[in-house]
């Protein structure tokens with residue numbers, strides 16, 4: 487059992503196919519904190535609207551978090567866009583969980599961190615259709631892609647190099663989007679006069695100083711529990727760290743054995759980009775793959 491002062495979690499996407507709920511559960515079981523901060527997209531209401539994929543393990547995660555509160559942990563919940571329905575409860579406390587639109591967290595060493603989900607910057611950064619409702623489905627589909635790339639190639643009748651080239655081009659655009667998102671979020675923190683910002687939303691864990699035109703600030707992104715399985719933690723002395731959890735591998739019957747579920751940040755970008763491309767072009771990736779995920 488590892489103990490931290492604060493644990494920040496975002497983008498669990500409970501209820502979405504591809505959500506690694508077993509890993510979340512394992513992480514929560516092995517950690518304790520004085521305060522838990524949920525940075526949005528905890529439950530994926532969009533996915534649940536499309537098809538009901540709520541499983542017992544998703545309930546288990548919610549119950550486990552509630553138990554932490556009963557045991558005395560503080561919990562702050564900043565809803566995201568996928569669980570935006572919870573935004574109607576801003577300012578209220580449910581079962582000891584305080585719901586906030588955004589939140590200023592003060593670290594043990596006195597740093598002030600503005601906590602927000604990050605979807606409020608979608609309007610500023612207009613390069614990522616995969617963050618939209620339409621793109622969300624394409625993104626979900628693209629998550630399944632890397633395991634069936636061989637089949638796609640065969641069906642499309644395209645040689646491997648052309649697919650690789652296309653991915654390379656799209657990766658560049660996805661990275662450009664990520665840069666712009668990080669800058670926009672950092673600029674908000676500078677504007678707010680705080681020492682840093684904690685967000686989620688783009689499923690890319692990060693902890694670094696970002697220099698904007700208005701000044702430099704600490705940018706922290708919790709990452710997600712669909713691909714990266716990361717949390718942002720604050721040690722008891724105020725030091726921040728990204729923790730990557732490699733607990734038990736979730737293995738559904740339809741999934742390949744081995745490391746078919748875990749993906750590195752490095753191969754996240756092309757798949758995000760492919761989702762973007764599919765959304766942007768109205769391309770039915772599901773049909774291409776011969777699956778209807």
Ligand SMILES: [Mn+2]
Nearest residue numbers: 527566567687
């Ligand atoms: Mn989001």
